[in-house]
Amino acid sequence: MSASSDSQRMEKIVSLCKRRGFIFQSSEIYGGLNGCWDYGPLGVELKRNLKNYWWRVTVHERDDVVGMDGAILMNRAVWKASGHEDTFSDPMVDCRSCKARLRADQLIEKKGAKQCPNCGGKDLTEPRAFNLMFKTYVGATEDESSITYLRPETAQAIFVQFKNVLEVSRKKLPFGIAQIGKAFRNEINPRNFTFRSREFEQMELEYFCRAEEGMQLLEYWKEERLKFYENIGIPRDKLHVKTVSDEERAFYSKGTYDIEYDFPFGRQELEGVAYRTDYDLSQHQKASGKSLEYFDEETKQKFIPHVVEPSAGVDRTLLALICEAYAEDQAPDEKGKMETRTVLRFHPRMAPIKCAVFPLLKNKEQLVAKAKEIVDLLRLHMSVFYDESGAIGRRYRRQDEIGTPFGVTVDFETLGEKGRQLQDTVTLRDRDSMKQERVAIKDLPSILTARIS
Numbered sequence: 001m002s003a004s005s006d007s008q009r010m011e012k013i014v015s016l017c018k019r020r021g022f023i024f025q026s027s028e029i030y031g032g033l034n035g036c037w038d039y040g041p042l043g044v045e046l047k048r049n050l051k052n053y054w055w056r057v058t059v060h061e062r063d064d065v066v067g068m069d070g071a072i073l074m075n076r077a078v079w080k081a082s083g084h085e086d087t088f089s090d091p092m093v094d095c096r097s098c099k100a101r102l103r104a105d106q107l108i109e110k111k112g113a114k115q116c117p118n119c120g121g122k123d124l125t126e127p128r129a130f131n132l133m134f135k136t137y138v139g140a141t142e143d144e145s146s147i148t149y150l151r152p153e154t155a156q157a158i159f160v161q162f163k164n165v166l167e168v169s170r171k172k173l174p175f176g177i178a179q180i181g182k183a184f185r186n187e188i189n190p191r192n193f194t195f196r197s198r199e200f201e202q203m204e205l206e207y208f209c210r211a212e213e214g215m216q217l218l219e220y221w222k223e224e225r226l227k228f229y230e231n232i233g234i235p236r237d238k239l240h241v242k243t244v245s246d247e248e249r250a251f252y253s254k255g256t257y258d259i260e261y262d263f264p265f266g267r268q269e270l271e272g273v274a275y276r277t278d279y280d281l282s283q284h285q286k287a288s289g290k291s292l293e294y295f296d297e298e299t300k301q302k303f304i305p306h307v308v309e310p311s312a313g314v315d316r317t318l319l320a321l322i323c324e325a326y327a328e329d330q331a332p333d334e335k336g337k338m339e340t341r342t343v344l345r346f347h348p349r350m351a352p353i354k355c356a357v358f359p360l361l362k363n364k365e366q367l368v369a370k371a372k373e374i375v376d377l378l379r380l381h382m383s384v385f386y387d388e389s390g391a392i393g394r395r396y397r398r399q400d401e402i403g404t405p406f407g408v409t410v411d412f413e414t415l416g417e418k419g420r421q422l423q424d425t426v427t428l429r430d431r432d433s434m435k436q437e438r439v440a441i442k443d444l445p446s447i448l449t450a451r452i453s
């Protein structure tokens with residue numbers, strides 16, 4: 001696809017997200033706040049489905065992982081010990097011509113000279129370190145002693161609670177602690193819709209192990225995480241594993257992979273999977289003076305565990321899901337004439353609404369009553385949407401556009417008006433193939449739950 005059709009595609013996606021209530025600009029009526037986004041009624045459902053599925057496969061379906069939910073505000077000492085206060089920064093450059101603030105790696109290079117990507121200007125300042133953490137004060141006095149930061153990652157809460165969680169969960173190595181939560185980074189240049197935001201959510205797992213298992217578990221988790229993306233509907237050929245080079249890798253990491261996805265705006269990171277050695281726990285043990293060691297009952301040895309960290313972004317993955325699902329195809333309108341249809345082909349597991357229920361006509365009481373009965377029946381198992389307004393074809397299109405995988409229509413056959421055989425059956429329409437099958441109402445919950453779980 002050409003760059004211009006990719007950017008048109010992205011524009012259509014952004015506009016659909018707003019029009020149908022997936023994602024809005026934060027504080028929009030006041031002109032917005034750069035790098036911050038709100039999720040609307042459909043966006044919040046999609047996000048929940050994503051987080052719940054991550055939690056299900058990472059925590060519930062495993063014996064060796066437990067969860068936790070740490071506070072966003074932590075003692076400043078955490079950020080000193082972790083190295084964030086001194087080194088969590090991006091090199092920032094100012095363009096003296098157009099006054100743009102840029103990340104040094106966003107400059108373009110032409111004939112060996114660095115240029116501003118906005119105006120092409122070459123009058124640039126030297127790069128200087130810009131700390132990405134949002135500073136705040138805790139308590140009534142705003143002085144040096146009350147400073148702390150909004151967390152730029154969720155992981156540190158896991159490290160500093162390592163001992164408590166180990167004691168209460170009575171896990172043996174290797175085992176993991178998982179967490180989903182908000183993180184904040186004062187990004188120099190937020191861009192590409194929600195891809196680079198200042199407030200976002202992470203899904204992080206810290207998988208603790210013995211030093212000798214680290215490299216092998218790094219490979220294991222990279223593969224697990226690739227499977228995860230495939231299971232939510234991102235095909236393997238759109239995913240890429242980048243081995244982070246020695247120069248780019250954090251000095252304490254013995255191996256890091258970035259899992260990348262082909263977004264319409266280019267190949268970009270979805271997740272980092274890093275073998276972080278025993279760096280984090282060692283730093284916190286040193287700084288706090290509290291033991292963060294593990295006691296191996298078999299060998300009677302005490303040591304600081306190593307850790308492998310798969311760290312994924314909720315918002316980036318959600319954006320990838322929408323980009324991957326977005327499609328335009330041809331479908332017949334009411335009169336059988338072909339027209340362009342916009343459809344979000346979400347994996348049914350991720351779709352915000354699983355099934356829409358339609359009475360064929362809204363002014364026929366028995367059709368409406370039956371349709372509402374079906375809504376009540378299905379609501380216990382999944383998110384359902386009832387729609388009685390407009391021609392049936394138009395109602396299908398509205399659901400296609402938000403990715404609802406199944407549509408149930410109650411018609412005169414359902415009421416038994418065309419013979420007893422079809423009484424209490426409905427048509428079940430598939431979003432992607434647009435094919436319809438006739439199924440008994442009583443079988444709907446089991447048919448649909450099997451297809452969405």
Ligand code: ATP
Pocket residue numbers: 185187194195196197198199200201202269270271272311312313314315316
């Ligand atoms: P990048 O190089 O793109 O800034 P990073 O390498 O700094 O990302 P990590 O610190 O490894 O990112 O964070 C883990 C994950 O958290 C990322 O893979 C991404 O999914 C998510 N994430 C990080 N920063 C942002 C952001 N500004 N907006 C949205 N998601 C983010």
